[in-house]
Amino acid sequence: MKKTGIVFSFNTHKTSKIAKRISEAFEDTAKVEMVNVEEIRPEQFLGYENLICGTATWFDGELPNHWDEFVPDLEDMDLKGKNIAIFGLGDQKGYPENFLDGMGILAELFEALGARLVGFTSTEGYAYESSGAERGGQFCGLGIDYETQGSKNKERVNAWVEKLKLEFR
């Protein structure tokens, strides 16, 4: 598998835990590097062929600051040839109108820059009103809900990583 990085904010609690779990699930296949989005430089981001980006959704459907502040750099990138998988954290019960919107915002941005999105998952098993991460009946990444379905995290991460192993190049 080509060079792979997991990009997320090291100052997060839940996102960091999922990033660690993803990294562990890859252990027998490839070494993935952890990268702090709060300090990332454009050339560093572009140095990976495969990227796993983790984001929560803030408030009523916003990208967290740590990603939002990197967006102006991202906008200048050509991401053709990059394989990007996104995992998003959301609360489908507390914020059912904007479940995983942060993941949707990143997906839209990466796609517009030419990236190939991988790691789509089924929306089955989730209950929400609307989600910016939904694409044709699927999520454009992995949805994690610590608040109401935390017990499913391990199973969902493992299944997703197995899928990524096939879809990454």
Place this chain on the structure above:
Amino acid sequence: MKKNRKYHIKTTGKKTLEKWFRLMTMGRILDDRAPNYLKQAIGWSYHAPFAGHDGIQLAIGQIFDREKDHLFPYYRDMLTAISAGLTAEEIIYNGISKDLDVAGGGRHMSNHFAKPEWNVHNVSSCTGNHTLHAVGVARAIKKYKTPGIAISSQGESSVSEGYVYEAINGASNEKLPVLFVFQDNGYGISVPKKDQTARRKVADNFTGFRNLKIMHCNGKDVFDSMNTMAEAREHIEEHEEPVIVQANCVRIHSHSNSDAHDLYRDDFELNYVKEYDPLAKFRRLLLRYERFTEEELDAIEEKMKEMVRKAHKAGMAAPDPSPESIHDFVIPEPYIPDKYTDGTHNYDAESKKLIQGLNETLKAEFRHNPDIYIWGQDVAHKEKGGIFNVTKGMQQEFGKERVFNAPIAEDFIMGTANGMSRFNDKIRIVVEGAEFADYFWPAMEAFVETTHDYWRSRGQFSPNITIRLASGGYIGGGLYHSQNIEGSITTFPGVRVVYPSFADDAAGLLRTCIRSRGLNFFMEPKALYNSPKAATPIPDDFEVPFGKARIRREGEDLTIITYGNTTHMCLEAALKISGEDGSGVEVIDLRSLIPLDKETILASVKKTGKVLVVHEDKVFSGFGAELAAQITDKAFEYLDGPVKRVGSTFTPVGFNRILEGAILPDTDKILKAARDLLEY
């Protein structure tokens, strides 16, 4: 993509970025320092911190153009005001309520920033009611075809108020240039937004409205806020329809200095709201994208600190308002008739009914002044001209732009009258405040607010409005169709209240109301609209000055003070007493309750020594209570008996004619009371 938008961290000019950082920094220093003034007992006892709303407030102020727009900030809009151009001194003068406060010399609550001179309006603490004012002024912008928009800013919780719905409905229906901004920080004091409405984004409650665009932005982000507000403005100007912008914010501190947010927010939340600080984010962006160096930003911050220090010194040295000034600007000077100086005439012609007097005066004034408007429920639909046809024929003659129906929303009728009169001082507005006077209660919020405006702004804004209302009973109308409300209305300083009994006085007072600056409450005794008793000759140019009672019958033995429907009953009783008992009863028709003709009243009391006060409203707490108290206070030594009162019983007015008759005063009740007093 963000990159295609107007403002971007990589492309926006350095001077613009510096200006924004300067304004935001100065605002934050003032916001952080404000609580110190209360701690030191200097003032600023109400401070609602804006920290966390920085992006959207900067953007509101930046898109506001003082040459053509009207801005209605709310009590948390300190940075909005600064971004619109208010100086640190002006913020502090308002905060510590100094005489130099440009909003109104310390008359209004602190943290209510305004500069009426620039159309940054002085708004109410009754939060969100300025949406109606924004709609009203936007109506004028559209009617006069001038450039500009009205910008209304409020928190998301006040959108729960019914008048906000009325305002947005009106803006949508009339396609008015209004930009409604909802600054959503998730709380109304301690009440989370889930307790306000079912949707998390309250703006989306309005998705079914036509002619209305709804936009959302991150109010914590300078660029998203600036772009969204600029795009909203462009949309209004291009499509000539209103826009709602809902800006997601955080409230970093408590609601205000009387709130303790640690009672309802846990440590996690208290920490994360600080992490989302919009100013810190903007600063990080300026550094990350190498638009400024750390040293450059430090220098700006130091400069702003120094500016605020200087402003603080100016504030501490500024004079306080004087206690002697409290009676200034309660209400503007009225129009003074120069021909009919005491409001009487000797015109001899065919009598006209009271309703005809009103209709002809309205038409004459509309011909006289092209800047007069009238609206209300039912006032203009083909041949219909008001529930009683007072406005009959007006729309045909003056057109739909000046004479038009309003939705069944009394607060909207009143609130938009307030707003439209803010456009300029030439405009005169007449509203039928409600179908019947006792339907006016839903408009009370906007009415009360309007009574404050001239005083609160220290004369900078005069709401030039005449509220017409068909009042009183004797028609078998029952509740909401037969009651009097002047007992309540006359408790408010800031409004003139008139209540004629005859056609000529109705015409003359209406003309004076319409020509005057300020707020006028014009009560029409609807039982007399077509009554031959109230019909009189009316000179075409008749005017009645405020505060001039009319002695309708002279007498030496008893004074009856009255107004409205009961004037005619009092005259009948006086005639009967004169004929049957030989006593002389003087009947004073007040015509004007506020201002009150104390001189005429006292002169009569001194002459007769006995006073009967008669009105249709309830005796208990009716306007007569004030008259009786004033007479007792000023003329006690001249009285030969108690000041007696006749009016309605302390009950609602019944629909059944038997009940109505038992409740309302009539000639027999007046006759009995008068005779009792004469015999005292």
